[in-house]
Amino acid sequence: MTRMTMIEALRDAMDVKLNDDPKVLVFGEDVGYFGGVFRCTAGLQAKYGEERVFDTPINESAIVGMAVGMAAQGMRPCVEMQFADYVYPAYDQITQEAARLRHRSNEMFTCPLVIRMPTGGGIFGGQTHSQSPEALFTHVAGLKVVMPSTPYDAKGLLIAAIEDPDPVIFFEPKRLYNGPFYGDHSGKSVGWAQHPAGEVPEGHYTVEIGKADIRRAGSDVTILAYGTMVYIAEAAVEKCGIDTEIIDLRSLLPLDLETIKASVEKTGRCVMIHEATRTSGFGAELIAEVQEACFWHLKSPIQRVAGWDAPYPHATEWDYFPGPERVIRALQKTMED
Amino acid sequence: MTEKLKLTFPHPPARPQDKPDFSSIVTPPAGALGVPPPDLRAEESQDYANGLIRVLDNAGEAVGPWADYVAGMDRNALLLGLRDMLKMRAVDKRLLNAQRQGKTSFYLQCTGEEAIGCGFQRQLEKGDMNFPTYRQQTLLIAADYPLKDLMGQIYSNECDPLEGRQLPIMHSSRDYGFFSISGNLGTQYIQAVGWAMANALSGDGKIAAGWIGDGATASNDFHSALLSASVYRPPVILNIVNNQWAISTYTGVATGGSRTYAARARGYGIPALRVDGNDYLAVTAVSKWAIDRARKGFGPVAIEWFTYRVAAHSTSDDPSAYRPKDEARAWPLGDPVERLKQHLILRGDWSEERHTQAEAELLDEVTAVQKEVETHGTFVNPKPISPATIFKGVYAEMPEHLHRQRQEMGY
Ligand SMILES: Cc1ncc(C[n+]2csc(CCOP(=O)(O)OP(=O)(O)O)c2C)c(N)n1
Ligand SMILES: [Mg+2]
Numbered sequence: 042m043t044r045m046t047m048i049e050a051l052r053d054a055m056d057v058k059l060n061d062d063p064k065v066l067v068f069g070e071d072v073g074y075f076g077g078v079f080r081c082t083a084g085l086q087a088k089y090g091e092e093r094v095f096d097t098p099i100n101e102s103a104i105v106g107m108a109v110g111m112a113a114q115g116m117r118p119c120v121e122m123q124f125a126d127y128v129y130p131a132y133d134q135i136t137q138e139a140a141r142l143r144h145r146s147n148e149m150f151t152c153p154l155v156i157r158m159p160t161g162g163g164i165f166g167g168q169t170h171s172q173s174p175e176a177l178f179t180h181v182a183g184l185k186v187v188m189p190s191t192p193y194d195a196k197g198l199l200i201a202a203i204e205d206p207d208p209v210i211f212f213e214p215k216r217l218y219n220g221p222f223y224g225d226h227s228g229k230s231v232g233w234a235q236h237p238a239g240e241v242p243e244g245h246y247t248v249e250i251g252k253a254d255i256r257r258a259g260s261d262v263t264i265l266a267y268g269t270m271v272y273i274a275e276a277a278v279e280k281c282g283i284d285t286e287i288i289d290l291r292s293l294l295p296l297d298l299e300t301i302k303a304s305v306e307k308t309g310r311c312v313m314i315h316e317a318t319r320t321s322g323f324g325a326e327l328i329a330e331v332q333e334a335c336f337w338h339l340k341s342p343i344q345r346v347a348g349w350d351a352p353y354p355h356a357t358e359w360d361y362f363p364g365p366e367r368v369i370r371a372l373q374k375t376m377e378d
Numbered sequence: 379m380t381e382k383l384k385l386t387f388p389h390p391p392a393r394p395q396d397k398p399d400f401s402s403i404v405t406p407p408a409g410a411l412g413v414p415p416p417d418l419r420a421e422e423s424q425d426y427a428n429g430l431i432r433v434l435d436n437a438g439e440a441v442g443p444w445a446d447y448v449a450g451m452d453r454n455a456l457l458l459g460l461r462d463m464l465k466m467r468a469v470d471k472r473l474l475n476a477q478r479q480g481k482t483s484f485y486l487q488c489t490g491e492e493a494i495g496c497g498f499q500r501q502l503e504k505g506d507m508n509f510p511t512y513r514q515q516t517l518l519i520a521a522d523y524p525l526k527d528l529m530g531q532i533y534s535n536e537c538d539p540l541e542g543r544q545l546p547i548m549h550s551s552r553d554y555g556f557f558s559i560s561g562n563l564g565t566q567y568i569q570a571v572g573w574a575m576a577n578a579l580s581g582d583g584k585i586a587a588g589w590i591g592d593g594a595t596a597s598n599d600f601h602s603a604l605l606s607a608s609v610y611r612p613p614v615i616l617n618i619v620n621n622q623w624a625i626s627t628y629t630g631v632a633t634g635g636s637r638t639y640a641a642r643a644r645g646y647g648i649p650a651l652r653v654d655g656n657d658y659l660a661v662t663a664v665s666k667w668a669i670d671r672a673r674k675g676f677g678p679v680a681i682e683w684f685t686y687r688v689a690a691h692s693t694s695d696d697p698s699a700y701r702p703k704d705e706a707r708a709w710p711l712g713d714p715v716e717r718l719k720q721h722l723i724l725r726g727d728w729s730e731e732r733h734t735q736a737e738a739e740l741l742d743e744v745t746a747v748q749k750e751v752e753t754h755g756t757f758v759n760p761k762p763i764s765p766a767t768i769f770k771g772v773y774a775e776m777p778e779h780l781h782r783q784r785q786e787m788g789y
Contacts, residue, residue, distance in 0.1 A: 074393070075626030075700050091387045096627050098596030098634075099563055127562060130598055165483040167545030169561025320779065349783050351768045355483070356534035356542025360765035360787065 044239040046232065047218045050192035051081045051157070054199035055119060057245050059089045062117060065203060067094045069104055069121030069157075078123055079159060079218060101131035105156060109139050112154040112208075119203050122158035125212065126172045131156075139208040140183030155202045155209045160188070161269050161316050162362055163216035163226065167355040173268075173317035173348070178210045179294045179326065186293040187250055188212040190271040191238035194291055197248030205250060214268035222269055223276035224364040253297035255304070259286035262310040262375050265301060265327055267291065270314045270363070277368035283376060293323055301327075302334045309340035310375040314368055319347035341378035344371035388630030394698060398708035405710050408435035408657075409442020414649075416671040418679075420608075423649040427640035430652050430684060433659035438720035444663040451662070453727045455500070459658050460722060462496040462520045463715050464737055468744040469519065470689075473532050476748070477546075477693045481756035482532050484546045488513050490656070490688035490706065491621060493714035496520040497661030498587070498617070501669050502555060505584040509557045509570035512547050513619070514589050521554040525747040534763065535755035541770075542763040564590065564597030567616070571606045571678075574614035585613040585672045593624020595639055596632045604646035604680070611677035615668050616643065618680065619655065621687035626700040643680030655683035656711040658718040684711070765789050 045053065058065045067082055067089075073096035076083030086094040097104050101122055108118035122128045128135070135156065142152045162171035178186050185207055189195040195213070202209035216222045220232040233239030256271055261283055264274045267290040278285045286304050290297065305311050311331050313324040328343045346363045354361050391399040411431050414422070433444045470487040477485040488495070495516025499508075508517050518528055530537025532546040540550055550558035557573075560566060570588030577584045590600055595618060607614055618639045622629045636642045640650035653664045661683070668679045688706040690697050702708075722728035755761030766789040769780050776784075 070624075071626045073387075078625065078694070092385065095387055096631055098632050099593045099624060099627075100596040100598060102598055103596070129562070130564075165545075167548065167561065168543070169545070319783070349768055349787065350780060351772045352543070354543055354768050355545050356538075356763045357765045357768055361768055 042240045042242055044234045045192045045241045046220070046239070047189070047192045047195045047213070048079060048081050050196040050241045051199055051213065052083065052085065053241065054196040054203070055082065055085060056088070058117070058119070058200060058203045059085060059093055061245065064115060065093070065117045065119060066111065067119050068097050070097055070099050070123045072096060072121050077121060079215065081121070081157070101127055101129070102134050105131040105134040105139065108154045108156075109134060109142065109152055112152045113142065113150045117153055117203055119155040119157065122156060124170050125158040125160040125174055126169045128156070128158055128174065132177070135178070135184070135208070135210070136181045140181050143207065144183060151206060152208050153206050155199070155211050157199075157211045157213060159215035159218075160212040161214045161216055162353055162358060163222060163269060165355060165358055168352040171353040173315065175212055175293055176317060176321060176323045176326075179323055183207065185209045185250055185295065186212070187291060188214065188268045188293065189291060190214065190217060190268055190289050192233055192241050193238055194248050194254070196241055197246050198250065198291065200245060201247040201250050204247070209250070212268065216269045217272070221272045224273045226359055248291070251292045251295035251297055253300040254289045254291055255286065255300065256289045257285065257287040259284040259308065261285060261308055262312060262372055263288060263301070263304040263308045264368070265290060265311065265313045265331075266315070267293065268316065270316060273363070273365055273368060274314060277365040277372065280365060281369045281372055283372045285372065296330065298330060298334060301331060305331055305335040306338045309338050311335075311339070312344040312346065312368065312371045312375055314346040314363060314371075316348050316363060318350050319345065320350050322347050341375045344375050346371045388628060388634075390628035390630065390701065392702050392705065394700065394702055396702055398702045398705040400708055400710050403710055404430075406430050406432065408432040409445065412443045413447050413667065416667070416674060417676045418649045418671075420644050420647045420649045423644055423651065426649075426651040427644045428637055428652070430654055431660050431664055432654040432657055433663060434657045434717050434721055438717065438724045440659050440721060444660060448659060448663045448666065453725070456658070456718065456722060457727065459496060459500065459662065460715070460718050460728070461736065461740070462500070462516070463492040463658070463718070465740050465744065466492045466496060466516050466519045467715065468737075468741045469515070469525070469528070471741070472744050472748050473529070474693070476532070476756070480758050481752065482534070482546050483757060484693055485532065486512055486547050486692040487689040488516055490709070490713065491619060491685050492516055493658040493661045493718070494619060494655045494683045494685060497658050498665040501662065501665040502587070503584070505555070505582070506586065507555050507557055507570075507573055507584070508587045508589065509566035509573065510559060510589045511563075511566070511591055511594070511619075512559055513591065515547065515549070518549060518551065518554060518556055521556070523551060523554045523556070525744065526751055527551070529748055529751040530754070533751060533754070533756050535751070535761060536763065537751050537754050541767045543767065563594040564599035567603040568599045568606060570616070571603050571610075571612060571614050574612035575610055578612050583673065585615065585669065587615045587617060589617045589619065591624060592618065592620040592622070592629045592639060593627060593632050595642070604643055604648055607678035608647040613672040613675065614678045615672055616648065616678060616680040618643075618682045619685065620682055621685050623687045623691070623701070625691045625695060638682055640680060640682040648678050648680050650680040650682065652682040652684060654711055655685035656714040656717060658714055659721070686711070
């Protein structure tokens with residue numbers, strides 16, 4: 042099997058689908074000739090032509106609006122927002138149009154489209170290149186929301202998303218594009234070529250939307266994480282030695298409650314971590330679900346580690362980013378009771 | 379059976395493997411367009427919106443009605459303009475270098491576009507407000523914004539007036555007429571209209587200036603701004619800096635079937651002019667005219683500044699992947715510094731020797747400030763900013779949950 046970066050795996054997924062299905066289209070800002078500012082679509086226009094892969098004006102609402110119109114006719118657009126921080130002009134088209142088209146037309150019109158966007162911090166991008174807005178989409182009925190944490194999952198989930206009959210918001214943790222990130226920003230980074238999760242099969246395969254992945258089996262605490270935080274969890278567990286089960290959600294909506302429930306019933310303790318700001322974050326939903334499903338199995342209050350409720354800073358990024366130390370403190374706290 | 383219809387996909391005149399080709403760009407002779415009356419209406423501005431106002435001809439002579447319009451300007455004003463542009467170049471050069479050395483996370487130059495912001499700012503008055511993009515550091519330079527503050531922001535150290543909150547180049551200075559920069563393209567344009575409406579409502583005699591790049595004219599907020607300005611007619615100048623590129627995307631993807639960006643503004647009922655942005659005299663003349671008009675209550679005006687983005691989009695960009703390497707040198711409207719220099723020499727007010735000397739002096743001045751600012755910390759030698767700044771200023775009064783989070787953080 043070949044090893045790929047997450048960027049290459051995403052590109053490969055689009056390549057497979059562009060090749061498979063003439064109805065698949067890829068477009069966005071700088072996506073065509075140049076191949077995207079993160080290079081995710083590099084080479085695709087040269088291979089499939091401008092009618093399939095093209096540059097758009099800088100208007101996110103136009104990008105999604107066009108995609109809705111195309112999707113309603115049966116095309117399969119897979120569009121890119123240059124950063125998740127720039128999705129807001131498209132929020133109307135996504136939440137009021139794409140999300141509800143199937144339901145409001147009594148399934149006369151549907152909206153099979155994918156909206157990809159780099160998300161999360163850790164690159165000194167400041168407040169407009171670091172946001173994690175997933176909860177703004179999980180709150181909306183009609184949308185599916187996924188976030189891979191490995192090249193393998195990135196490719197499999199993106200193919201599944203393009204084949205899905207409904208709109209999928211596809212978050213790409215940009216800190217993981219080139220390799221895993223264990224929270225030590227000054228340490229030397231390891232590329233995906235050195236990591237087993239960088240192994241990506243050739244051709245078509247899917248990772249089912251709605252299925253979590255148990256990244257580490259453990260007996261004392263369950264960590265619920267996704268995206269970059271999966272590796273932060275691994276780093277924390279390795280350091281503190283608490284026998285922890287780490288679940289990578291991969292799909293936030295639909296949520297794999299069954300896997301979560303089985304784990305928390307076993308461990309009796311739960312820590313939820315995400316990069317996004319804490320208040321009304323997706324963690325609030327997760328904790329509510331776990332509490333309802335597993336209340337009688339819980340040995341201590343569920344802990345939450347999240348971004349502070351403030352705009353993402355530039356200079357103090359590492360004081361803001363919820364790193365392994367904060368996760369360790371939360372793990373220790375669940376073990377106190 | 380019906381023919382398959384063809385969509386259009388705009389293409390730049392040249393890609394990396396090609397020779398630069400600007401043959402489709404029409405450059406009318408300097409002095410061809412007159413100075414319109416201050417109450418110019420949109421429907422009367424067609425020639426200005428489709429033409430190109432130029433003052434300096436190829437020999438460096440200032441010619442035509444717009445030259446006469448600023449003939450009263452003394453030589454010191456022009457020398458100051460040249461100095462502003464040279465200072466801007468020195469700052470861009472030093473800070474780009476700092477980023478290359480890892481002393482800051484990011485930088486972005488305005489090379490080739492210096493005349494626009496430098497010329498415009500010198501015509502504003504204290505209390506007027508710019509709503510800039512990240513590529514208008516020229517406005518700060520020509521407002522004599524302290525270099526220490528400007529560089530402190532780039533290094534995110536204790537000299538940074540924003541205490542490290544924002545990405546480098548996202549400045550903010552109320553006192554120097556520079557509204558807080560947002561990374562989200564277009565948002566500032568409609569805010570400029572609102573600010574100008576407040577100026578009119580309060581009767582303070584001040585005006586606002588919105589700034590936007592050619593690429594970002596595609597944003598909803600650009601269109602909102604033109605429409606709102608057309609409806610309420612506040613004292614706002616809506617500047618469009620057309621530098622031919624939006625990262626890798628050719629300007630044609632934003633113009634579409636419109637002839638010019640100025641023509642698009644005209645379509646909204648706003649008088650619009652298109653100007654050679656590499657001609658410091660044209661910039662000065664048109665800025666003066668537009669600012670004067672706005673202050674007198676004749677309403678909004680749009681200006682398309684026609685120029686070329688010489689440098690990479692930012693330090694994260696490599697333009698050799700999408701345009702010919704030597705495209706900048708082929709730009710038919712030349713370099714703004716060279717053109718003003720040539721004009722001043724022609725007038726007998728400047729010389730090559732003085733120019734070389736001025737360049738060296740400014741570079742020294744900038745470098746000296748930079749060295750001082752760097753002693754307060756850089757990315758390679760950080761002097762951390764207090765993490766407590768994360769919670770400061772989220773609200774006027776810190777709510778209880780933020781107090782708790784700050785405590786949890788340990789500050
Ligand atoms: C809403 C939004 N979408 C996308 C971006 C990413 N982006 C940053 S700069 C840029 C290009 C802007 O080009 P232009 O408006 O021509 O300005 P220039 O850089 O040429 O000065 C893009 C697409 C953004 N900052 N905001
Ligand atoms: Mg541009």
